[in-house]
Amino acid sequence: MFRRVAIIGGGAAAATLLGELLQRPSPHLLHLDWYTGSGAPVRGVAYGTRSARHLLDVRAATMSLFAGKARSFLDFVQRDDPGIAGTDFLPRHRYGDYLEVEVAHALQSGKAHGHDVHLIPVMVDALVPETGAVTVMHGEEAHQLDAAVLALGTLPPTPLTGVDPAALDSGRYVVDPWPLLADDRVEAAPRKVILLGMGPTAIDVVLELSSRWPLAEFIAISRHGLLPESHMNTAAAPPDSAGLIEAMQEVPDIRYWLHLLREAIDQGTQWRALIDSLRPHTASLWTDLPLEQRARFLRHARWAWERARHRMPPAVSETITALERQGRLRRRRGRPQSVQCDGDVLQLVINHAGQPHRLQADMIIQCTGADIDLRRTDHRLLSQLLTNAHIAADPLGLGVMADNQGRLLHEGRPWPHVFALGALLRGTLWEANAMPEIRQQARVVADQLLAN
Numbered sequence: 001m002f003r004r005v006a007i008i009g010g011g012a013a014a015a016t017l018l019g020e021l022l023q024r025p026s027p028h029l030l031h032l033d034w035y036t037g038s039g040a041p042v043r044g045v046a047y048g049t050r051s052a053r054h055l056l057d058v059r060a061a062t063m064s065l066f067a068g069k070a071r072s073f074l075d076f077v078q079r080d081d082p083g084i085a086g087t088d089f090l091p092r093h094r095y096g097d098y099l100e101v102e103v104a105h106a107l108q109s110g111k112a113h114g115h116d117v118h119l120i121p122v123m124v125d126a127l128v129p130e131t132g133a134v135t136v137m138h139g140e141e142a143h144q145l146d147a148a149v150l151a152l153g154t155l156p157p158t159p160l161t162g163v164d165p166a167a168l169d170s171g172r173y174v175v176d177p178w179p180l181l182a183d184d185r186v187e188a189a190p191r192k193v194i195l196l197g198m199g200p201t202a203i204d205v206v207l208e209l210s211s212r213w214p215l216a217e218f219i220a221i222s223r224h225g226l227l228p229e230s231h232m233n234t235a236a237a238p239p240d241s242a243g244l245i246e247a248m249q250e251v252p253d254i255r256y257w258l259h260l261l262r263e264a265i266d267q268g269t270q271w272r273a274l275i276d277s278l279r280p281h282t283a284s285l286w287t288d289l290p291l292e293q294r295a296r297f298l299r300h301a302r303w304a305w306e307r308a309r310h311r312m313p314p315a316v317s318e319t320i321t322a323l324e325r326q327g328r329l330r331r332r333r334g335r336p337q338s339v340q341c342d343g344d345v346l347q348l349v350i351n352h353a354g355q356p357h358r359l360q361a362d363m364i365i366q367c368t369g370a371d372i373d374l375r376r377t378d379h380r381l382l383s384q385l386l387t388n389a390h391i392a393a394d395p396l397g398l399g400v401m402a403d404n405q406g407r408l409l410h411e412g413r414p415w416p417h418v419f420a421l422g423a424l425l426r427g428t429l430w431e432a433n434a435m436p437e438i439r440q441q442a443r444v445v446a447d448q449l450l451a452n
């Protein structure tokens with residue numbers, strides 16, 4: 001039993017853990033120090049958007065914050081609008097409202113049970129695990145507790161290699177699109193905007209800025225030049241994949257897995273339903289996959305998996321298709337090589353099929369998505385933990401080394417009292433950073449924290 005626990009991170013992952021710890025019967029009173037970081041707590045980037053165009057990419061019925069309360073989010077939204085269906089894709093800011101209400105409930109319930117919870121709105125600088133204790137440090141302060149949970153989300157975006165410092169200084173090269181999207185003050189609208197990336201972040205950016213800047217044209221660039229697939233309007237019933245999963249488990253080989261998936265689709269299984277049916281098994285399949293097979297997957301199949309798995313809601317897909325038809329959104333294949341500032345414009349060189357191609361833009365927005373490669377991070381707390389060998393980076397750049405209970409590895413063995421939640425666990429679980437997985441992880445970590 002860990003009585004004094006530090007939760008480090010102020011997003012949805014921390015919120016679900018807080019709920020698990022404060023709303024369950026606990027044999028002992030808890031002391032929780034909740035370090036919520038520097039931004040506004042709870043909503044994070046995902047649910048901090050105020051734009052009604054930014055939708056959840058998961059249907060309402062599957063977005064509960066808690067593993068044991070499947071209808072919690074749906075009940076919340078239906079209180080205001082009973083017409084909302086569980087299959088709807090709702091605005092992400094509604095989910096942010098829900099998170100705030102659930103966190104307030106959890107805090108109230110914790111107080112009523114006599115738990116002692118401290119909200120500490122600072123970034124933690126350092127963490128020192130020792131046998132039976134952890135010391136959490138920020139500024140001049142140091143606090144010793146029994147256990148710590150890292151719920152840090154993804155790493156802050158950094159500029160791609162090849163971007164000239166003058167381009168960064170010009171303000172025309174945007175490394176992190178979220179502050180730009182949040183600031184809707186009237187500004188000189190660019191006419192030609194290049195988006196580096198074509199995943200969910202690029203979709204969010206183009207949805208918002210195409211409306212804010214009605215005369216702007218957008219060019220999205222990615223290696224394969226393909227947008228995410230779209231969800232169907234109606235949810236398909238999951239197929240019985242038990243035989244398929246068994247066959248995959250028997251031969252953990254990516255090429256063989258792709259062959260099995262193609263075979264199932266050829267035999268008439270709906271591909272979307274098939275992909276979705278793998279989701280509850282992804283962690284165990286990934287755990288069994290040897291390292292070189294994981295590397296092969298990242299090299300050859302990741303891009304296809306991501307666009308099939310992280311699909312656009314139908315309404316979003318319709319808007320994007322309309323923008324393409326109007327010629328306001330174009331797609332190009334290529335890898336960015338360099339960005340130079342040339343007076344009032346930016347010059348981008350991309351490489352496609354071994355040839356350099358030059359493009360010009362008034363603004364370039366980096367939409368390369370979530371970075372979790374700890375092998376080259378300057379995140380202060382994670383760098384300190386790595387430098388002191390308290391934790392180890394995933395060898396393929398997928399977060400931190402951990403076991404499937406969320407315990408961080410140190411010299412190959414798990415710390416019994418240092419855990420992670422969310423994106424940092426990608427190397428361990430693969431599916432790690434969406435709510436359906438995070439709430440399960442939070443339950444597993446809470447079970448350990450509350451165990452006698």
Ligand SMILES: Cc1cc2nc3c(=O)[nH]c(=O)nc-3n(C[C@H](O)[C@H](O)[C@H](O)COP(=O)(O)OP(=O)(O)OC[C@H]3O[C@@H](n4cnc5c(N)ncnc54)[C@H](O)[C@@H]3O)c2cc1C
Pocket residue numbers: 008009010011012013014035036037038039041042043044045046047055056057058092122123124125151152153154201204381421422423433434435436
């Ligand atoms: C644009 C976008 C859309 C998404 N849409 C969906 C969706 O529709 N459905 C879904 O299930 N998932 C979605 N996701 C995935 C999303 O990441 C998760 O649902 C969830 O928001 C992750 O929460 P988190 O707490 O892990 O991370 P975050 O919300 O990023 O929170 C991390 C927190 O850690 C804090 N922190 C970092 N370092 C420190 C430190 N040293 N000390 C203290 N605090 C620190 C940060 O300040 C922040 O508060 C989306 C993600 C993005 C980016």
